[in-house]
Amino acid sequence: MQTRRFPSRLDVPAVEPQAPLRTVVVGYGYWGPNLVRNVIERPEFELVALCERDLDRGHAFSAKAPGIPVKADLDEVLDDPTVDALIVATPPHTHHAICKAALLAGKHVLVEKPLATNTLDALDLVDTAATRNVLLMPGHTFLYSPPVAKVRQLIDRDVLGDMYFVTSARMNLGKYQKDGVICDLAPHDLSILLHWFEEPIVQVAAHGRSVFQTGVPETAFMTVTFAGGATANVELSWLAPRKVRQMTVVGSRRMVQYDDTAGDEAIRVYDRGMEFETPSNFGEYQLSYRSGDIVAPRLEPAEPLALELQDFAHCIRTGRTPRSHAYLGLEVVAAMEAAQESLMRGGHPVAVATVGERVVA
């Protein structure tokens, strides 16, 4: 396995440890209410305002959180020197402009996935955060989910052996969005895969199908290649009869089935595999199959979003790097952009720029 190129610290200055972080959530559409609820519940934060342009959404918020102001103008929030942090839950194509303005105003930013819609914009945000010495964190919530963390633990403890490949299916009758299914769902798989493999993605090939509007695929099939040669096949769809959230990891020692819809039995570890002995004579190969126990490891119950927010606050206070860090977010965007380019080129494999090295250098 290749060593990670990312720095362990981002040198973000520490904030006064006792005071709750004065925080504004931007966007109260489908996902924003989940963030608002967690910000209100978590002791590390004080929700000082919601920033929302849509009047009806603003009223919906006020009905649930009376007394907390709603601001339609982002500049008013950014001009307030007592605001420490912004949590952005607006559509992806708005992320760059909102986050750039917030970072330039010296605010710490947690932005929902994806960090941006293209690599240049993502790089610009990473550079701006570094220059301003504030924390920029992409909200890759799955990295905080107990099953994903369990698989990472199994990899770290070398339970799985060499990682050969991963297959993934993320499907549902999903919410149609103009950014397309890759921008909506691929960040989940890409962030999980980057977190598990801890290796750069070097190439992506993607096919897809746009049924309703040209250039807005509802279904996509991606093949992702990692620097060490391992591959992942990812199926994404908003046009499926039922919710499927499954990933299979095939390693030399163990195989893992992760079914995110299976509650506390989301992970099953299979002691199964195939041993191949190099033939001493032509044609005399030896194959043996291993079929041992199936184990469902215990998973700590936890809400991933609560853990993500806890990590955000902790890293602002300590200057540490969050699990869902900006460079990982940048790699997700680079791979996502390569997938979109491959889709336009009829599935031709597209190399992923080694953006991490450029940022760290």
Ligand SMILES: NC(=O)c1ccc[n+]([C@@H]2O[C@H](COP(=O)([O-])OP(=O)(O)OC[C@H]3O[C@@H](n4cnc5c(N)ncnc54)[C@H](O)[C@@H]3O)[C@@H](O)[C@H]2O)c1
């Ligand atoms: N982590 C997850 O599992 C998860 C799940 C769903 C969505 N998301 C992410 O959350 C983000 C939001 O998605 P959504 O489905 O909630 O979108 P949405 O369209 O339902 O809601 C976005 C809201 O932002 C508001 N808005 C847009 N621009 C604004 C601006 N400049 N200032 C103030 N308000 C503004 C809109 O009025 C709207 O209410 C996306 O990045 C999406 O990828 C993450």
